[in-house]
Amino acid sequence: MPDQELVTAPAADESGRVEKAASAAGRGPSRAARLLDSGAGRNLGLVAVLVLLCVVGVSTADTFATTSNLLTILTSASIIGVITVGVTFVIIGGGIDLSVGKVMALASVWATTVATQSYGPWVMIFCALAVGAGAGLVNGLLIAYGRIVPFIVTLAMLITAQGLAERISGRRSQIVVDPVIAGIANTRLLGIPLLVYIFAAVVALGWVLLNRTTFGRRTFAIGGNPEAARLAGLDVKRHTIALYVLSGLCCGIAAIMIASLTTTGSSTHGTLYELDAIAAVIIGGTLLTGGRGTLIGSILGVLVFTTITNLFVLNNLATEVQNIAKGVIIVVAVLIQTRAQRTST
Template sequence: MSEQTTGRAPAESAAGAAGAGVTGPRAGGAARDAGPSPWGRLFLGGVGHNLGLVAVLALLAVVGVATADTFATTANLLTILTSASIIGVITVGATFVIIGGGIDLSVGKLMALASVWATTVATQSFGPWVMVFCALAVGAAGGLVNGLLIAYGRIVPFIVTLAMLISAQGLAERISGRRSQIVTDPAIAAIATTRVLGIPLLVYLFAAVVAVGWVVLNRTTFGRRTFAIGGNPEAARLAGLDVRRHTAALYVVSGLCCGVAAIMIASLTTTGSSTHGTLYELDAIAAVIIGGTLLSGGRGTLIGSILGVLVFTTITNLFVLNNLDTDVQNIAKGAIIVAAVLVQARARRATP
């Protein structure tokens, strides 16, 4: 869990190197001497927040064992992991975008569009590798359009990605005729049914995407630039970083994750449909928020985002096992999001 959690330091040092002088009083001796409060240091340090999410998961497990006899069974735990896999892959891309100072509302319907395109009769006739390529290409293309309009067109990310959400939904409905397209390729269908050491292959795919995302975010120049640009884009620009190109690349990363998720959901449901991914964008953003990533960008952890996904998935599983209504479930999720934002605000105020 020793992730890089803040891009403010790289951004400020970059600004200093460029002679920007934009760090203000934070560069002064008084601010350095004061430092973050113990509360702010614990929360914003990432490790403390992640441990808190682990404690929440443990508490949910206790509640599950106490209220549902089948909660602690191997089958149910694998169900939770499988359910978390698809939205978890999307959340990896959302984490990159939000740490970089953006937002992506189109992820759910980009995934649906990719699943529809990959499961047309024409696409399936070329075999599984073409289906995978089409899903990834559609996701990346949608992310590229988002990134170009935001970075070079200077349009607000909320507006661009909302427009992409609507457009992707309409295009998916047009291609599919508002009908579910059945996956006939056995190789794609086998992804969801194959188990390795008793664990579904979907979970391994999810873990692989998380591992690659973690390495890129925390051990590469691309990751460091993402934190720097999200923390202070002007300082990053003055230090010589191509902020616009990097911003566009972040949305391509998000789109690629949507393409991977499209193959996963097509395999799990054996269909490609325009109805896939409804409200996935909200679930992904909520997971990123309760995982400790700031909506303003520049600070966050991928491990925290994944723990956020597991928290939401476990809550959903508990509601299903206890036969509770969906509306109560949504109220609970909303309360958790508000609480997470309040905790973030409290921690930021505790940091000078």
């Protein structure tokens, strides 16, 4: 009998531990963790950060809350914001695109050559879109059918696009002489620059495409588990190509916008834009592994970084301090993502 009691006691303790673990698992993550892990919760957090930045801006710079400065922030966010829309699709789909900045530069150079400008504004716009989509198509084909890692393919495209832009322009800025293209940045509707309206239109179309169409649902499915998506009958390769072409088209649109804003096409356009876009997507809550993200979160991320830049300029702070602040924000955002994922599982 004593031996039997010694045997059954540990068994009873082990059973109790199992029951407690099962009970804890059944309760699941807390309400705060679920809110933090949701798209709405992350967006609310970014809105709170924006409000905090605005409070800091009002208290440290007298010109921050002026209409002209707020429009400057929106205009600055427009070009990188359009690029971020395409990058958001690519990352949700499980990829990465490091070439967006220099693809935009290449498109701006190609669209502003003397030969292209001689045909008028519509040919310039078509040229910019075609160059962007063509670069995206090459990226997509090499990734989908060449089975090369997206990081390597898009890094190679970044270098190639930079070289082509320098070759075509002779490392000189090409002046935009077409009055229609040059006038885009100077046109205002109801006091708001046309560039902001273009940005808003791209975001609206991107949101509908991501959240209200089968294309968007397939993007989430492929990013979450490409093998399961393939077994479910989705053409993963063709969809991957489409995502990179979409990213390239956004670069083409941004190329026309920056050519109008600066009245030049230059190989120096878009330097480090890819890092700013990816950083905005990350702090917006999109997972780098794909399968989850929101376009609104990415745009809020763009506004956060643009507002930080504006605050540093108004307060005459060094650029290196600004870069340090951006790096800290990215690390904190990834840590929050990681913690939220662990808590929700």
